[in-house]
Amino acid sequence: DIQMTQSPSSLSASVGDRVTITCRASQSVRRYLNWYQQKPGKAPKLVICAASTLQSGVPSRFSGSGSGTDFTLTISSLQPEDFGTYYCHQSNSIPQTFGQGTKVEFK
């Protein structure tokens, strides 16, 4: 199974800060790497697909990069509505796996 490791597990940041979350795969997932945002009590929401493609309707302050084993989700200027937990997800091979999540909180 491919292990997905996110860092950090949590972070506190202020409105306007640049936030970066990393995701490392235990073996190559090519560009089959997706990012989701989840708020408490809600279903996950797709933010980035195929490593760097912004999902329709998602603000352009979100961006993704990487390929192979190392990936990054960046929020260029954190907004109040961006709080929540972010998960990376590899869809390259079965079983598909998620990272453990990164909780984004406000200072």
Place this chain on the structure above:
Amino acid sequence: EMQLVESGGGLVQPGGSLRLSCAGSGFTFSRNWMTWVRQAPGKGLEWMANIKEDESEKYYVDSVKGRFSIARDNAKNSLFLQMNSLRAEDTAVYYCARINSGVTTGDAFDVWGQGTMVTVSS
């Protein structure tokens, strides 16, 4: 508006069975792979199973193989998860989701239901 609505969750005793349903609308259900993902209380997301458009391919996480079965009825725009021999560790919110297949879309889960809670307890 594309929408998925799960139903069928509830309280079940260990060893019991439950069948979850997921109704799709606002998109051509029969043209998409579909998936089930679960989330135990306070924990992260766990992929469960995928099913191809015509049911010709099905994949499961090892922990549910032989106990859970994914199925679909394209005529009724519906996805199902039959869960047998349930254990306490199967307690979770279960989500269905649409898979947007392709290299450019990363086979991402782009439409999600609201989730249905399954509690396995005596």
